[in-house]
Amino acid sequence: MKRSYVPVTLLLVVLMLNIIFTQYMVHQYFYENYSNTIIAAVINVILFPIAFIIYKKGVKVND
Amino acid sequence: MSDKNNKIPFNEDNYTHNINRNNERKLDRRGFMKTLVGAAGVFAVSSLPWGALAAKELSGLGDKKYPKQKIAKVDSLAIGDSVDFAFPGEHDSAILIRLSEKKYVAYQNACTHLRCPVFWKKDEGEMICPCHHGKFDVNSGEPTAGPPRRPLPEIQVKEENGAVYAVGVKRYEA
């Protein structure tokens, strides 16, 4: 039983990025920089499939 | 079922022998990753309304049209002087400043800190908020000192037939 913690680490990185971009998005919204808001929102949305792929790859590596 | 449980007393000193709670609440690696993916999903979904609102602002759908409004006669306003008016609503106080022969700027003059009225200080060439000494750049409305962090909303003005009109409220661009 060999487990890999690489996917776990990657997912934690994704979560960190989510937090960063969410905060950035909200701040940019209230600073009225709307294009930055949209960029941050898109990144946040894209991070979800990335997280899902990491998970899919990660569970195959045994548990 | 064996008749093990029917013996009274049990021939063990452990009365919880059939309760096995080992690992009952263990969060294994897989479960932890599932939680993280779920969190990413929540972040993604909660980003959507912000993106939508921002897109709405960008596309100008949120911009309102206001009827143009006369502010002052050109000859009643010397270069470097300012006049207060209200635009677009009668309670949205605003200030018009004549910077040069042809250059007028107008802002809604409620300070972006706590909404004190900002006034024009001619000899310092700055707009000043008396409440907490906030200062604004007269050309852009950007805050230059003090607590305000957001620019004053700019009002678009037009000179026509010897008078200055307010025609709209400009969106602040980064």
Ligand code: FES
């Ligand atoms: S209200 Fe203008 S600086 Fe505080």
